[in-house]
Amino acid sequence: MGQGTRGELISMLAEAIRSVTAAHPLRVAVDGPPAAGKTMLADELAAVLRAEDRAVIRATVDDFLVPRARRYRRGRYSAEGCYFDAHDRAALCRVLLDPLGPGGDRRFRHAVYDADTDTASSPPVATAPADAVLLFDGVFLLRPELVDRWDLRVFVSVPFAQTVDRARDRSAALAGSAAGAAEIERSWRHRYIPAQQLYFATARPAGRADIIVYNDRLHRPAWEVR
Numbered sequence: 001m002g003q004g005t006r007g008e009l010i011s012m013l014a015e016a017i018r019s020v021t022a023a024h025p026l027r028v029a030v031d032g033p034p035a036a037g038k039t040m041l042a043d044e045l046a047a048v049l050r051a052e053d054r055a056v057i058r059a060t061v062d063d064f065l066v067p068r069a070r071r072y073r074r075g076r077y078s079a080e081g082c083y084f085d086a087h088d089r090a091a092l093c094r095v096l097l098d099p100l101g102p103g104g105d106r107r108f109r110h111a112v113y114d115a116d117t118d119t120a121s122s123p124p125v126a127t128a129p130a131d132a133v134l135l136f137d138g139v140f141l142l143r144p145e146l147v148d149r150w151d152l153r154v155f156v157s158v159p160f161a162q163t164v165d166r167a168r169d170r171s172a173a174l175a176g177s178a179a180g181a182a183e184i185e186r187s188w189r190h191r192y193i194p195a196q197q198l199y200f201a202t203a204r205p206a207g208r209a210d211i212i213v214y215n216d217r218l219h220r221p222a223w224e225v226r
Helices: 006-018 038-051 079-085 087-102 159-173 178-203
Strands: 026-031 055-061 133-138 152-157 212-214 223-224
Touching: 006 026, 006 055, 006 152, 026 038, 038 055, 038 133, 038 152, 055 087, 079 178, 087 133, 159 178
Parallel strands: 026 133, 026 152, 055 133, 152 212
Antiparallel strands: 212 223
8 A cells, every 4th residue: 555645646657658568558547436536636646647748639438438328228216227228328438548548449439428518529630649648537448348448447545425425515616505515415425426326336446557646635635555
């Protein structure tokens, strides 16, 4: 078990990426519960790698959602709906993970969904250098349908109660009212956390990770390398 500063964590992760040899772009999953700090961690890591002139592709599972009508077909607060219905995993593999993987042509798209318009998105196809790094953050990335498509698996661990607090703090300005804050709380406690509990029980993501980051203390994280 390691522990140190934020900078030491990022340096360790960057070194872990450098240590992986592949004949195709390196596909790195940054998994964990909502509000665990996955996006911030991936962005910090991207900045370090880019400073070393490594080509980095940043992408997120939020750009592989399905339209709201399909996401909420089991109900607004359905944990099963969140886990089973929210993301277009087939498209994620087809347009991003498989093209960057073994035998792929490295021609990829980083998104298939536009949250602002709740419609399909089709950004231009790009071609990744063979030594590029895909840093992909999101929830449910180590589920059985996806786990073998990653070359390095990072799991960001934070107690569920703390993720609720972070979500509440992060969304307070956007909510703008007690009713809005209550909606955030309800969504978290009835949809997002139960969906994570379902994920933990069925996929056991921490057991599939190469590195676990204990991110409850942002400025003094701990980590475990498997």
